[in-house]
Amino acid sequence: MSKTVLIVGGGLAGTIIANGLCRQLGDEMRRGEVGITMLGTSETHMYQPGLLYVPFGRIREAELFRDQRKVLDRRVNFFVDPAKHIDVEHNQVTTEQGRTVKYDYLVLATGARPMPQNIPGMREAGHWFYELDAARKLRDALNGFTGGKIVVNVNAPHKCPVAPLEVVFMLYEHFKAKGILDKTEITYTYPIGRLHALEPVAHWAKPEFDRIGIKYETFFNTETVDPEKKTISSMEGVSLPFDLLITIPPHAGAQVIEDSGLGKGGWVPTNTKTLSREGSTNVFVCGDTTNIPISKAGSTAHFEADVLIDNLVSLLQEGRMARDYDGKVFCFVETGMNSGTYVWFNYTTPPNPGPPSQMIHWFKLAYNRLYWLSARGLL
Ligand SMILES: Cc1cc2nc3c(=O)[nH]c(=O)nc-3n(C[C@H](O)[C@H](O)[C@H](O)COP(=O)(O)OP(=O)(O)OC[C@H]3O[C@@H](n4cnc5c(N)ncnc54)[C@H](O)[C@@H]3O)c2cc1C
Known part of the structure; x- marks a missing residue:
């Protein structure tokens, strides 16, 4: 019988996971053994880090947006239909438009909002x-x-x-x-x-x-x-x-998390290594919506997503988890209009910002464009 992976949230974390699963589970999807469904709130995907440049007139707004269906692998069943209630007892999610989506594995990636x-x-x-x-x-x-x-x-x-x-x-x-x-x-x-x-x-x-x-x-x-x-x-x-x-x-997490009783403030209690929801074996959490006490950042979402892709693929193919998340985060830091530095750290290694340079600033500007490759899971 076909297994369904349901991803709630079509931001950075959800998109990387959906695309990564399609790439690694191509054979299973072709044979109709696995289906990937995503529930999102919008037809467009916004590059949030680009907002930093808007007040200074340093980015064109068009650079911030892409059509979400073009960012997603075409094998993903994508619905612009926000989740209204997430029922982890019965493995199903009901939506604003009245859909009921059953799942075998659920990924919560509903982000954070000011x-x-x-x-x-x-x-x-x-x-x-x-x-x-x-x-x-x-x-x-x-x-x-x-x-x-x-x-x-x-x-x-x-x-x-x-x-x-x-x-x-x-x-x-x-x-x-x-x-x-x-x-x-x-x-x-x-x-x-x-x-x-x-x-x-x-x-x-x-x-x-x-x-x-x-x-x-x-x-x-x-x-x-x-x-x-x-x-x-x-x-x-x-x-x-x-x-x-x-x-x-x-900030708070998504309203649906709080309304479904999955976490106060919209933050889902999450195992720091396996990224599974505390108390669940088939519900995983990725990106800003976890309650893990590390930075809520796109890079966190990305590194977590890589782990979750490997684990979901292993679960579907071999019935076991593949690896743990080590808390890795990487952030560029603009230190002016023409200079930047960066920090990286994980659960055991603290950050150590280096001297700012123009080259690191250029890397950050380059990443502003490469983000779309990242979301597609190609970087
Ligand atoms: C100004 C700014 C600058 C930033 N700069 C950086 C940076 O330099 N480096 C960095 O690493 N990170 C940066 N970030 C943070 C980064 O953008 C986020 O951490 C990242 O987007 C988190 O990914 P996510 O998938 O968890 O959440 P999001 O990308 O926010 O995606 C969550 C998605 O879930 C959707 N959703 C919510 N409720 C529902 C529902 N009920 N049903 C279905 N979908 C739902 C939301 O609409 C959204 O599309 C920046 C953010 C901002 C705002």
């Missing part, structure tokens, strides 16, 4: 670049900015661990090029007692911030934003005035 509405006043007074509309508004705000106080406010949890640092370095160079650096003060806030969750990255960033005069306020857990007074206040009792607020809002 929730500015969770902090009073943030949506009204803040700008962010984690969604396209918001990134466009920030571009307009930066175009009209002639100097004053900017607060770059970071909240947890959030995806892309390094984007908040990147935007600070890019803002600095943007204002320098505009000739308004002397009229501009940038203050960065972070919820714990250093500049970044990853300690070596925090140690690296501090002297860089000091060198270019970025102020910072650590132990800043945002409580409220006052759109009238233009102040942002922390639970620790600190209030900062701003002319422009750029926030990395706190």
Whole structure:
């Protein structure tokens, strides 16, 4: 009897897995023994890391999008029909349009989304670049900015661990090029007692911030934003005035995860090595939606997806798992408009950012294009 692998979520993780399974299970699919189904929310696939460049006018919006059906192997049964209820007891998912999809193996890859509405006043007074509309508004705000106080406010949890640092370095160079650096003060806030969750990255960033005069306020857990007074206040009792607020809002996982009772906040309890949902043997979790305490990043999703492809193929062909995920993450870090560095780490090796160079920045720009090969599972 044919086995169905159902993937919920057509972002980076879901797409890499679907394409990888098709490539490795071609014979089984041809014989009708395996089928791959995906439920997604949109006909288009967005390259999210490209949003970082939108506020600075450094990317054309067309570069951010591809038709999801063209990114996916044509053997994937893809439905733009979001999952409404995931029933792991009965191995089935019901959808917004009333489908019931039964599965043998389920992959949850529903990602993470910014929730500015969770902090009073943030949506009204803040700008962010984690969604396209918001990134466009920030571009307009930066175009009209002639100097004053900017607060770059970071909240947890959030995806892309390094984007908040990147935007600070890019803002600095943007204002320098505009000739308004002397009229501009940038203050960065972070919820714990250093500049970044990853300690070596925090140690690296501090002297860089000091060198270019970025102020910072650590132990800043945002409580409220006052759109009238233009102040942002922390639970620790600190209030900062701003002319422009750029926030990395706190994130949540997908609503369907929470509604289906699969994880508080939309984060699914996940085995750090096998990536199986805690308590399930046929449900796997990939990318931002896991509760694994590592960076929510595209590279994390990619490395996890590679493991899951091997394990699902082995399960289907030989009834066993193939290998464990070792916590590997790799991130390029823009340190300005023309320089960059990178970090890589795993569960046992901490990150160690190297000296920035123009060449690494070029690699990051090249990756912005190569992403589409990555999503197809060719890189
Ligand atoms: C500004 C920005 C910069 C970034 N920069 C980097 C970077 O430089 N390097 C890096 O590695 N990462 C970066 N990232 C992070 C990276 O984009 C994400 O970590 C990555 O996309 C995670 O993949 P995912 O598949 O888990 O989630 P996503 O790619 O977000 O995909 C989840 C998918 O699930 C869908 N979904 C949700 N609910 C349902 C439902 N009910 N039914 C069906 N589908 C559903 C969503 O619509 C979405 O398409 C950046 C992100 C942002 C926003």
